[in-house]
Amino acid sequence: MSQSSIPSLIKFHKQSQQLELAWQNTPVTLSAEFLRVHSPSAEVRGHGVGNEVLQYGKKDVRILKLEPVGNYALKISFDDGHDSGLFNWPYLQELCEQQDQFWQTYLEKLANAGKTRESGMIQFKSVD
Numbered sequence: 683m684s685q686s687s688i689p690s691l692i693k694f695h696k697q698s699q700q701l702e703l704a705w706q707n708t709p710v711t712l713s714a715e716f717l718r719v720h721s722p723s724a725e726v727r728g729h730g731v732g733n734e735v736l737q738y739g740k741k742d743v744r745i746l747k748l749e750p751v752g753n754y755a756l757k758i759s760f761d762d763g764h765d766s767g768l769f770n771w772p773y774l775q776e777l778c779e780q781q782d783q784f785w786q787t788y789l790e791k792l793a794n795a796g797k798t799r800e801s802g803m804i805q806f807k808s809v810d
Contacts, residue, residue: 687771688753699744701758703778710778714745715799718760719788720777723767738797 691704699714719726719737728734740762747759751768759765769777777784792798 687775689771689774692756694745694748701745701748703774705775705778710781712774712777712781714743714760715740716777716781716785717745717758717769718743718762718764720784721758721764721767722769722773723764725764725766727767736791736795736797738792738795738799739801741799742801 687705689703690706691702691709693702693709694700695702695711700711701714701717702709702711704710718740721727721737726735726737744761745758746761747757747765749757749759751757755768755770756774757765757768
């Protein structure tokens with residue numbers, strides 16, 4: 683992996699729970715919720731295309747710890763106990779570049795599944 687793929691800025695804003703990243707351009711912030719629901723772990727991605735597990739109720743999730751893994755990734759520990767999956771630089775860069783598209787797709791998946799971003803809420807689904 684070349685040095686150019688390492689972000690030129692990595693900054694965590696604890697109060698707002700935003701991870702700020704830049705690759706020699708305008709910084710982009712990713713929320714704890716966005717990172718949690720787009721975790722590269724098998725728990726979220728599944729073990730192949732079509733096996734993804736929709737994450738919901740993560741609106742208030744918080745980042746507890748960020749740990750560098752060599753020169754190629756970050757390990758993020760969340761307060762819901764999730765800490766598997768390594769966010770490598772190319773994946774984080776993709777999340778930054780396609781954040782709006784990924785977020786819209788996520789919101790559509792939530793709506794289609796009758797789920798919500800809110801935590802601890804009872805899910806109601808009407809049936810005919």
